[in-house]
Amino acid sequence: MYSLLQIEKMIEKVNMSLGLAKNRLPAYGSDYGNRPYYVTIDNDYYSLIGFGYYRNKEDDHLIVRTQDIDELLFAIFMEVTRDIAIKYELDKGVPNQDTRILWFNKHVEILNSLQLEKKFINNLKEYYDYLLKLEKPFPLQALHEIQERFSKLIVGPH
Secondary structure (H helix, E strand, O other), rough: OOOOHHHHHHHHHHHHOOOOHHOOOOOOOOOOOOOEEEEEEEEEEEEEEEEEOOEEEEEEEEEEOOHHHHHHHHHHHHHHHHHHHOOOOOOOOOOOOOOOHHHHHHHHHHHHHHHOOOOHHHHHHHHHHHHHHHHOOHHHHHHHHHHHHHHHHHOOOO
């Protein structure tokens, strides 16, 4: 089991190729300050917790709870690189085309460049491919069913 300090150093090392601002990366322990995520360790489990607002109330939500450090690192960088991929899609998208293809492909490309565990990246790619095959827009209930089906594949059981 790695300590929070060791995890922080691993994340900083991976982030060297991305160059994200420190406030985009998770905090460590329960003092998350102005960061959108934080990592905790308890009972031999790593947890990545997202912080934000939902319906004008502060909301912490569990993103992943795992004993696998590779799974934790993947979950962290899956979260913190999503905005980069979305910005790419917004900049390069062509009107009247499904720009999710740009977003999804860019997200997978970024994650592959970070030398993360490939099985998690492949599961995310499978999830994105599945979403692209669906008729859009699709009902909210279908989205919840898709997320449930793939959440265990992408980052393991919660």
